[in-house]
Amino acid sequence: MDLHKWIIPHRDTHKRAHLLSWRAFFVxxxxxxxxxxxxSGLSIINPDILGTTSNxxxxxxxxxxxxxxxxxxxxxxxxxxxxxxxxxxxxxxxxEENYWAHFAPSGKSPWDFMLGSGYKFSVAGENxxxxxxxxxxxxxxxxxxxxxxxxxxxxxxxDIGIAIEDGVINGQTTTLVVQMFGTTSxxxxxxxxxxxxETNAKIPPPTVIPVxxxxxxxxxxxxxxxVAQAQISEPIINPFQLSKFFGIGIVTFISALLFIDxxxxxxxxxxxxxxxxxxxxxxxxxAAATLFQLESGQIASGIAFFVK
Amino acid sequence: MxxxxxxxxxxxxxxxxxxxxxxxxxxxxxxxxxMQFVSLSTLVFFYLIWALIFHHFDKSLKLEVMIEYILTxxxxxxxxxxxxx
Numbered sequence: 001m002d003l004h005k006w007i008i009p010h011r012d013t014h015k016r017a018h019l020l021s022w023r024a025f026f027v028x029x030x031x032x033x034x035x036x037x038x039x040s041g042l043s044i045i046n047p048d049i050l051g052t053t054s055n056x057x058x059x060x061x062x063x064x065x066x067x068x069x070x071x072x073x074x075x076x077x078x079x080x081x082x083x084x085x086x087x088x089x090x091x092x093x094x095x096e097e098n099y100w101a102h103f104a105p106s107g108k109s110p111w112d113f114m115l116g117s118g119y120k121f122s123v124a125g126e127n128x129x130x131x132x133x134x135x136x137x138x139x140x141x142x143x144x145x146x147x148x149x150x151x152x153x154x155x156x157x158x159d160i161g162i163a164i165e166d167g168v169i170n171g172q173t174t175t176l177v178v179q180m181f182g183t184t185s186x187x188x189x190x191x192x193x194x195x196x197x198e199t200n201a202k203i204p205p206p207t208v209i210p211v212x213x214x215x216x217x218x219x220x221x222x223x224x225x226x227v228a229q230a231q232i233s234e235p236i237i238n239p240f241q242l243s244k245f246f247g248i249g250i251v252t253f254i255s256a257l258l259f260i261d262x263x264x265x266x267x268x269x270x271x272x273x274x275x276x277x278x279x280x281x282x283x284x285x286x287a288a289a290t291l292f293q294l295e296s297g298q299i300a301s302g303i304a305f306f307v308k
Numbered sequence: 309m310x311x312x313x314x315x316x317x318x319x320x321x322x323x324x325x326x327x328x329x330x331x332x333x334x335x336x337x338x339x340x341x342x343m344q345f346v347s348l349s350t351l352v353f354f355y356l357i358w359a360l361i362f363h364h365f366d367k368s369l370k371l372e373v374m375i376e377y378i379l380t381x382x383x384x385x386x387x388x389x390x391x392x393x
Contacts, residue, residue, distance in 0.1 A: 022375055022376060022379055025376075025379040025382075025383055026379065029382055029383050029386050032383070032386045032387055032390050033386055036386075036389070142339070144336070240391065243387075244391050247387040247388075247391050250383075276359070276373070276376060276377065276380075278323070278324075279320070279358070279359060279362075279377070280377075282320075282323050282324055282355075283351070283355050283381065283384055285327060286327045286330050286331055286348065286351060286384075287388060289334070290331075290344065290348060291387070291391060293335060293338070294392070295339070
């Protein structure tokens with residue numbers, strides 16, 4: 001078997017290397033599709049095998065949040081046990097109801113958890129993140145998002161509560177980070193409560209509820225029991241890292257073959273500008289750049305809440 | 309001949325600019341994988357349209373050429389879907 005035919009273009013016909021043929025591309029596609037299907041299957045059979053490991057700590061998240069506030073000359077936030085409890089209840093509720101959002105399928109809102117833990121806020125906000133491996137990545141991703149940054153750098157907040165919990169969502173073991181902000185200061189002392197960052201036009205207006213409803217919610221505040229999660233063992237396979245590894249491998253491999261093809265055809269004096277080398281390399285280059293910069297974590301848009 | 313080379317260079321430049329814009333979008337949307345995937349899918353769609361137009365004007369539009377583009381696009385999408393979503 002002529003091994004070089006797999007890597008370099010044909011000597012006489014100048015046809016592409018076998019590993020760049022449509023059949024080879026078909027095999028790469030099938031391989032990746034099977035990889036994804038295997039992860040989905042594994043997550044159903046044994047979710048504990050798949051997951052991410054993280055070294056996120058509550059103190060570090062608070063520290064990094066205050067560093068970001070400090071850069072803008074804002075006072076640091078103080079850890080609040082009631083907000084911690086609310087954040088923990090919210091995290092467990094997401095595992096229990098199997099969702100990842102600010103509002104539960106059952107209708108529970110972040111404000112319900114805060115009021116349920118006894119935190120009677122006048123201004124409050126919530127940021128969520130999941131599947132990150134370190135606190136720097138979490139805060140950096142939040143700061144890159146206008147709505148999360150708005151919460152982190154909101155001058156009205158005085159307290160912060162954090163929950164970092166491992167559990168299973170959609171059949172996959174993950175680490176959730178719930179960050180809650182608020183202040184219990186009287187509304188009278190907050191004349192500009194609704195104006196938090198006018199410079200950012202992308203921030204949606206905060207949700208406002210009438211005081212009567214707020215009072216009613218306080219009275220019937222949800223008490224979400226914090227149920228101990230099943231012991232989660234260290235995941236054996238990190239599907240994200242494995243997919244990323246194979247993705248970068250294949251994209252780099254094909255790009256390298258295309259480059260070799262281009263150089264050899266150019267040397268032979270048969271390279272045509274009509275060839276697809278540059279277009280393919282541009283697309284694969286973007287795919288590779290995306291894969292390289294990709295972190296496993298996800299954030300949901302941040303939200304804030306004000307009592308009228 | 310000169311005109312053809314110019315056309316090719318300009319076409320490649322258009323695709324390169326689209327690629328650079330997509331990379332910027334992907335970096336700005338860190339932590340929002342769905343949005344990143346939408347940005348990349350837009351580029352893939354543009355890449356296919358670009359291929360159709362480019363090879364049409366180049367008079368090199370053939371089924372096998374388009375299959376090669378479609379498979380490359382599909383591979384990029386499958387890999388990115390697998391990692392992002």
